[in-house]
Amino acid sequence: MALLYNIPLFIGIFVVVIIISSSIKIIREYERAVIFRLGRLLGIKGPGIFFLIPLIDSMIKVDLRTTVIDVSKQRLITKDNVTVDVDAVVYYRVSDPQKAIVQVEDYEDATRLLAQTTLRDILGQVDLDYVLSQRDELNKRIQKILDTATDPWGIKVIAVTIKDVSLPEEMMRAIAKQAEAERERRSRIIMAGGELEASKKMTEAAAYYQKVPMALKLRELQTLTEIAREKNLIVVPSNAFGSIAGFTRAVQMSGIKEEKKQAVKPRKVQAEEGEEFFVE
Template sequence: MAEIGLSTPITLLIAFIILSQAIKIVREYERVVIFRLGRFSGVKGPGIFFIIPIIDRVILLDLRVFTIDVAKQVVITRDNVSVEVDAVIYYRVVDPSRAVIQVENYKLATSLLAQTTLRDVLGQIELDDLLSKRDELNKKLQSILDQHTDPWGIKVTAVTLRDVSLPESMRRAIAKQAESEREKRSRIILADGEFQASKTMTDAARLYEEVPAALKLRELQTLVDIAREKTLIVVTPSGDAATGSMVGMTSALNRELSEREATRKDEAKKEALKEASIEAARARR
C-alpha cells in the first residue's frame, strides 16, 4: 500500500510533465514547424495544438516584418567614384516550412544577400543616377532581393537607400557645379531682360523715325521731368516763336495720329464688309 501511495504522485507528476510538453500555444503572428522523427510533419498555429513529446521537434517562427540595417558599403560607381551607401531592408516570412528547410539561417542569409546585391547594383550606375533616382533604385533592389529570397519563403517588402556619403573633393565639385548652374540661369535672365529692353527701344526709334514730331515732344517731356528736380535749373526757349513752334508740333502730331486712327478704322470697316459679303454668299448657297 505504501508503494502504491508513493507511486501515484510520481505518476501524476510524470503525466503532468508529458502533458505540458504536449500542449503548445502560439500567438497570432507566430507559426510552428513540426518535425516528427526527423521528417517534416507540418506547420501549426495560431492557437493551441498538441504534439508527441520526444518524437516531435518544433521550431517557432515570427511572421511579422523584420528590418535589416545594412551597414555602410563602399561602392565604386560606373564612373569610378567611391561612395559609402547604407540601406534598410524590410522583409517577412511567408512560408515557414521553406524558411526552415531551404536555408539554415534565413535572417543571416537575407542580410548577407542584401549587402552583396547593394554593391552589385549600385556599381553598375553612375553617380548622378545614384543621387537623383533613389526611388527607381529602391524598387530595383527590392525586386532583385525578393526574387532571390523567394525560394527561402521570404518576402522582401521594401528597400530604402538611407544615406550616400561622398568624398570631400566630390562634395566640393558638386557645390561648384551647382553654383555654376545658378550663375548660368542668372545670366540667361539678365540677357533676356536686355533683349526685351533693346526690342522696346527699337520700336520707339522706329516710331520716332515715322513721326518726327513725337521725338520733339519726347524731348519736351524730358525737360519737364528734369524741371521737377528742385536743385536743377533748366533753360528752355521762350518767346512767341518757341511757343508757336511747340503748338505747331503738337498740332502736327495730333493730325498725324488722327489720320492713322482714321486709316485704321477704314481698314477695319472694309474688313467687316468683306466678311459680311462672304457670309451672305454662303447663306445664298
C-alpha cells in the same frame, strides 16, 4: 507513513502535468509553427492552440510580420571609379514558413548578406551622377533582384531604400563647385533673355516715338514728374527755360525802348525875330 506511500503518486501527477503543459502550444495570429516529428517535416500549424507529442514532436516559430534589416555601411566603387559609402534598409516578410525553415539555415542573415552583395554589384555598374539622381530607380532594381533571389527561401522582399550616400571630402567640394557653376550659367541665360526682351521693347518704343513725337514729350514729362516726386524737387523742363529767357529779353527790350523815348524829347529853340521851333 501513508504520506511516504503517496510520494510516487505525487511525482507521477507532477510529471503528467509537466508533459501536458509542454504539449499544449499557442500560436499568435502573426505567427506560424513549423512542426517536425522525429526529425521529419510534419507540416505547419497556427494560429491558435494545438498539441504536440512530448519528446517526439518539435516546432519552430516563424514571425510573418514585416521585418526591417539594416544593411551596414558598404564602401564601394562606382563605374566612374569614385569611392562612396552607402547604407540601406531592406523590408521583407516570410511568405512561406516551411521554405524559410527548410531551405535556408538562417533566412534573416542570408537576406542581409544577399542585400549587401547586391548593393555592391548594382551601384558598381552605374556612375556617381546616376547614384545621386536616380536613387528611386536603384531601389526598385535592387528590390526586384532580391525578391527573385529570396523567393526559393519563402521570403518576400517588399522594398529596399538607400538611406545615405557618403562622398569623399574632395568630391563634395567638386560637386559644390559644379552646382555653383550650373546656377551661374542658368542665371546668365535668364539675364540674357531678359535683356533681349527689353531691347525688343525699347526698339518698338523708339519706333513708336518716332512716329508720334508728342508721345515722347509726354513720356519725358512723366519721367520728370516721377523724379521730382521721389526727390521732393521742383523740376522745370529745359525747353521752358528758353521760353522764360525769351520773355525776359522781351521785357528788357521794352524797357530800353521806353527809356530812349523819354531821353529823346523835342526841345524848344529861340530863333531870330521872335520865331521859335522844336528840335529833336
